[in-house]
Amino acid sequence: MVAFMLVGGVLADRLPRHRVMTAGEALNAVAYAALSAMLLTGWTPLPALVAASGLSGVASAVLFPALTGIVPDVVPSERLQTANALLGLGTNVSRVAGLVLSGAAVVLLGGGVALAVSGAMFACAGCLILMLRLTPAERRAARSHSVLADLRIGWREFVSRQWLWVVVAQFSILVMALQAAHGVLGPLIAKESLGGAAAWSAVLAGEAVGMIAGVVVTLRLRPRRPILVATLLTLPTALPSLLLGAAAPLWSVVLGAMVMGVSFDIFGVLWNTTMQREVPPEALSRVSSYDALGSLMLGPIGLMVAGPLAVVTGPRPALTACGVIVVLVSLAALAAPGVRNLRVPEEAADAAPSNA
Template sequence: MADSRCAGGCGPLECGAVTFSSNTTELWRDKPFLLLASARTISILGSGFARIALGFAVLELPGAGPGRLSLVLACQAVPQLVFILVGGVIADRVSRSRLMVVSDVLGAAAYTGLAVLVFTGHAPLYLLCSLAFAAGAASALFLPAMEGLVPLLVPADRLQRANGLLRMGTNSSLLLGLALSGITVAWIGAGWALALNAASFVVSAVLTFRLPRFVRTARTSTGWADLKEGWREFSSRQWLWAVVAQYAIVVAAVNANVGVLGPLVAHRELGGARTWSLIVAAQAVGTVAGAGLAARVRVRRPILVAVLATFPAAAPIALLAASAPIWTIVVAMFFAGVAGDVFGVLWSTTIQREIPEEALSRVSSYDLFGSLAFAPLGLLLAGPVAAGIGLDNALAGCALLVVLATAGALLAPEVRSLTDREVAAKTPVAATAGPEPEVS
């Protein structure tokens, strides 16, 4: 770590000085980390294509309509939630890197099949739904394994920096994928965009296959016993379940805004899709900046800072409800993106440091399952609630839910007190009050 003392000789936590160091290059020289970062960046680039391409691909098929599109997208979304706990159990039993390879191969096969259906124009509904289901299942297997693999590849003192760099790469890649997908669909068709996504999974699988295997000791317990053990690890930590409960509400409210309410208000009074795309893009740019910041900032109380970083998510929703000028909404979305990825990096790093490695994927799966549990409900209820109480009132209600859920999480003593032991060890005794940052 570079010396971050100020000119007067005091440490950064004594005087509040903030300094940056450039030793993130050490991670980029580490071959396993570079392979993982490259695989994730390429895979997420393809996923950016798929987010837009799949919907247009289904609508291009004979006999397609809103009902068929909803069914196919639901078949993709449901296994992502339902199988996430199964993915956590499997990832704690086998080589996580090899499970990620299997997931990538399954995703490549699913999107290749979808592309073929679009190219041929022959797409029975059962086949569309089956392939979408396989794509969702691949994601459910991948995510817990990915969360558990990072601390096996990266030393503990570089975990936060590694998580930040990974998020910078994936956020930038997703932003690029979303930008290019519309052009690709318009110029050469949705089928080719799906084929490019399938190719990205293949490249990711090849890169991930080159990672260390980390073969695990065979477990004699049943999968159900493993699941219960993971639950004990999860439920025994107040800071963990309190923030997951918070985010179950926050994600539902934010999804309702981004997926339904925001587009409706943009269509009504902000000039339509072009303006809404600008607002969403501002948030995406903010996530890149937030990940870069969080990769280098170390705080004594990471969960406290992470929860406080959730409050800005309410600002753009409230501004939409108040019919504020577009530029203020764009600025608020940018800072919401910054704060959101500060939360994400601090949260992932704390889980990786605090949870025993042998249970890490299962605990991560409970985190993902709980945080996403109400997301479909938020999308489902947003339209009817807006019709019943008015669009502005629905937006104000979503903003209020974010604030109340975040304030509720702050009531948990462990959320306020959990300390990063490495930062605390370097903190002078006289400066141990408050979540002052150390930037390394």
């Protein structure tokens, strides 16, 4: 996914985005069908499993930049935030349903059948996207220059907006810290002192409920300075790490995870809406791919260093350090004038149901 993310952005800006999304869903369907076939037949060599997983990663790299870019193609500008909130609602509800149903599907049907069902769902998703009928004016004509030239143009659009590259740099470090905390250190604490998998499941459920509840807020919240509000909301995402580091009771950690879920949901809606308003449509998917690449590229480092850090300092001090990193990098992002001062255009603000 990381390797092909920028290429996915170029494709989504060159070609009709709903076609690019359909291709991404088709690749996912093929990848999951292959994984299913391997499990059902018992032929599961590691290189074949890696190849199928890699194909799914390429599919995600193709799909997500196009998804960000297609929203302004199908929704009037004054309804962008509502559309992103509804997309978030569908995503979060589906994520919770997937977590609940996947275990039951594996137990009742087996892993191979469960993966086959997933592949069929990707195929259905591709058919739904294929039903979109964009007007000719909204379609993207193919570019005559090279992929590298397209990437350079997208990079110029990206770095020319201080609020954009500052928050992406913030998230590269924030995601690294949260990956360490929630991918390794939190489950370790849950296993050692909170009751095991059930306790960590409660924390994840709290985050998921918070993300669903955040949609209710984003349907009404219309801040004049959306990136300032979004960046302020990254501060509470440190709560679960700090609470776990302080040996707080489980119920407080679950509440902290709910707050984190609400904060991340509101951030995501405000962030995507602002990008869709501020970035030219013909470069939106490329800028989105730089956003995704920059935000996610340090995450694996967090997973790699979490274990050794826990051995050296203990898991609770390591979790506290992760929370402090999140707070410090968020405060650093707030120091940038572009983050604090970007305002919604007056016509967009006037069309909103309320202002904050």
